Amino acid sequence: MGFQLVSKCFCCALATGATLEHVFSAGQLALEVWAYFQNICGIGSSYDSLRAHLFDWWMSPTPRGKQRFVFDIVPVFICWNIWKARCRAVFEEAGVRVKEICEAVFQDVKSAFEVQFSLAAQGVKQIWCSIRMVVLRETRERGGGGLLRDSDGQLLVAFSAYLGKATSLRAEVLAMLKGVQLCLGKGFLPRIVQSDSMLLIDILQRRCLCPWSVRREVEQVWHLVEGVQFEHRYKEANKVADLLSNVGVSHPQELVRVYFTEHTLPSVARGECRLNRLGVPSVRRVRVGRA
Structure with a gap:
């Protein structure tokens, strides 16, 4: 009828408006993905906005090297894979699962590690376990x-x-x-x-x-x-x-x-x-x- 409405959310059961904040930060799927990686790396978040998520990761007091590299790239890969999942859901009517998004983030981190630090090909789980141990063992x-x-x-x-x-x-x-x-x-x-x-x-x-x-x-x-x-x-x-x-x-x-x-x-x-x-x-x- 000539009215432009906000797109329907792809990640929640309710017909919520698919704003940028909802897709990348406030939606149920986004919250679960962020919480999963925050739990692994020991990062807390107020869940206020996407800006708050990025600030928590990029401004965290971590040393240089591999750990700093991880904290810099993980939020980028989270956003990128949430967006790809959204596009598949909208244009291909594909189902979206948190586990698949997390696995895709793992794969991107693995590839980035191999390029940045010239590492031989390793399993995604092995690389992430080593990252997690670096983060959690700062005693x-x-x-x-x-x-x-x-x-x-x-x-x-x-x-x-x-x-x-x-x-x-x-x-x-x-x-x-x-x-x-x-x-x-x-x-x-x-x-x-x-x-x-x-x-x-x-x-x-x-x-x-x-x-x-x-x-x-x-x-x-x-x-x-x-x-x-x-x-x-x-x-x-x-x-x-x-x-x-x-x-x-x-x-x-x-x-x-x-x-x-x-x-x-x-x-x-x-x-x-x-x-x-x-x-x-x-x-x-x-x-x-x-x-």
Whole structure:
């Protein structure tokens, strides 16, 4: 009748409009593909937009070399293979499956590796396993920290812990587990558990697969606080826990320190805790280079 309408989505059961954001980021198929590779490489995402996905991959603090190369090319291949699947669905009426898209991304990564690093032909799985081990085995001395507040923002209990050598994901899981155990041991039952690790929250919400290396600890958290609400908090809203985790690294001779009042908190976290209770927002300080 002369009206130009948005194309129907190819990846969802509902007749959703196939906008660029929906096809590449917000649609169910796109979400599952992104989550699959984010789980492998230990990257969290807010799922806000395609721009957010690309930013999470390209701005991640990874060293140079093969790992950096992977983080640069994977999001490109994800978008490219989602688009090819969309075209096959629209013009050839072909079925679309997440597994097939992921396998196509694996194949593209394999080909890019062979060209970039002059590698002999290897199985896609072998190459990806080696990539995954590089990413997940970045271990160093880690600390954990957390706190429990009541509905008025008053501190009930807090802790800092030395976690030894661990990956970032394992440190996040161990810190959450120690915090939950501490709360229950003191007679508190948390209703909302928050973390600034989007990957951990996705795992706890069962939105992505749990790596085998932290499966036991994640299952312990599920068991201890069954029915609790897991929420993501940005680092700006998680400053006290972040500071306490830094304190945890500094006392390897004492695995866990417990604090029951604001006055007994380490000095670096005391002021931030008071500002949180008063509702004063935190900002992330960044260093801007001069031209």
